[in-house]
Amino acid sequence: xxxxxxxxxxxxxxxxxxxxxxxxxxxxxxxxxxxxxxxxxxxxxxxxxxxxxxxxxxxxxxxxxxxxxxxxxxxxxxxxxxxxxxxxxxxxxxxxxxxxxxxxxxxxxxxxxx
Amino acid sequence: xxxxxxxxxxxxxxxxxxxxxxxxxxxxxxxxxxxxxxxxxxxxxxxxxxxxxxxxxxxxxxxxxxxxxxxxxxxxxxxxxxxxxxxxxxxxxxxxxxxxxxxxxxxxxxxxx
Numbered sequence: 148x149x150x151x152x153x154x155x156x157x158x159x160x161x162x163x164x165x166x167x168x169x170x171x172x173x174x175x176x177x178x179x180x181x182x183x184x185x186x187x188x189x190x191x192x193x194x195x196x197x198x199x200x201x202x203x204x205x206x207x208x209x210x211x212x213x214x215x216x217x218x219x220x221x222x223x224x225x226x227x228x229x230x231x232x233x234x235x236x237x238x239x240x241x242x243x244x245x246x247x248x249x250x251x252x253x254x255x256x257x258x259x260x261x
Numbered sequence: 262x263x264x265x266x267x268x269x270x271x272x273x274x275x276x277x278x279x280x281x282x283x284x285x286x287x288x289x290x291x292x293x294x295x296x297x298x299x300x301x302x303x304x305x306x307x308x309x310x311x312x313x314x315x316x317x318x319x320x321x322x323x324x325x326x327x328x329x330x331x332x333x334x335x336x337x338x339x340x341x342x343x344x345x346x347x348x349x350x351x352x353x354x355x356x357x358x359x360x361x362x363x364x365x366x367x368x369x370x371x372x373x374x
Contacts, residue, residue, distance in 0.1 A: 178360070189265075189352055189364035190306070203361045235304060245358045247294030247313065252306035 149174055151253035153238050159259045160228050168223040168256045172240030178202075179221040180250060181213060182237040190237055196221055197244040225258075233260045263288045265355050267365035274343055275373050282338045282368045284353030290314075295329065295336045296354040296362070306352070312336065340370075348372045 152171045160166050172179050178197045182190035192205035196215035215221045219240075225232055235257050239250035264287040274280045286295065297309040310320065312329050320327050324341045340347055350367045 180360070180362070182362075189354075189366045190362075192361050192363070195360060203359050205361065237306065239306075239362075241360065245360060247311065247356050247358065247360065249296065249308045249311050250360075250362060251308060252298075254303065254305045257304075 151176075151238055151240050151251055153236075153253035153256050155256060156254070157257045157259070159261060161261050162228055162230060164228050165224065165226045166228060166258065168225075168236055168238075168258075169220065170223070170238030170240075170253060171220045172238075173251050176240035176242050176251070177219050178241045178244050178248075179215055179219065180239045180241070181221070181223045182239065183207075184235040184237055184255070186234070193223070195244075202244060228260050230260050233258060263290075263293075263355055263357065263363050265353050265363055265365035267353055267368050269368045270366070271369040271371070273371040273373060276345055277342050279339060279341050280343055280370065282340075282351050282353075282370070284336045284338065284365060286334050286336065286353070286355045288355060288357065290357050292358055294356045296356070297327065297336075297338050298352045298354060298364075300350040300352065300367070302349070309338075343372045345372045345374055 180195040181193040184190040195203040199215045210226045235255045237255045239252045241248040241250045266285045293314045299307045326339045328337045352367045353365045356362045
């Protein structure tokens with residue numbers, strides 16, 4: 148039973164570039180959420196996708212966008228990268244939307260901006 | 262607004278000691294869910310427990326126990342007879358029915374051999 152998988156594991160970019168991170172949810176899950184975790188901090192909610200639509204969004208600028216595909220996998224895109232975007236990006240999946248279902252997390256993508 | 266406070270930034274205890282991690286939450290909603298997650302050095306967040314706001318029953322799972330008290334808006338986590346493998350960062354989290362999880366800043370737990 149595959150858990151949540153994320154790719155790539157690590158990524159190095161420079162300021163102003165664009166990046167795409169990918170996530171495959173746990174088998175049987177249809178909801179995907181993305182979080183940003185800065186060093187020494189708790190994860191911060193970016194947005195959540197269910198039925199290929201963005202259902203919830205945290206306090207992140209429009210430079211952060213996403214997509215969910217019919218197979219429930221998801222992408223996180225960040226444009227015009229800033230030094231402050233350096234963080235661990237976590238993807239989480241759950242079953243259904245609403246109801247406070249536990250979210251299962253992947254290992255994350257560590258993004259470094261030079 | 263919702264908020265989760267973990268006042269203990271870092272705790273160190275000697276192996277086999279008991280340790281309690283504190284969590285205080287804020288919300289005006291009557292329906293909410295509380296979670297604890299463990300983040301070992303590898304980075305993956307591991308789900309430990311979920312409680313809903315209507316169930317104040319305490320829970321025990323092996324060496325882990327959780328004390329949920331709505332009167333004090335607290336959801337504390339106790340590890341009994343701690344082991345070195347318990348060393349990790351532990352996050353308390355809150356979500357409403359929209360599933361947007363709000364995490365505390367975490368407590369880094371060191372279990373010393």
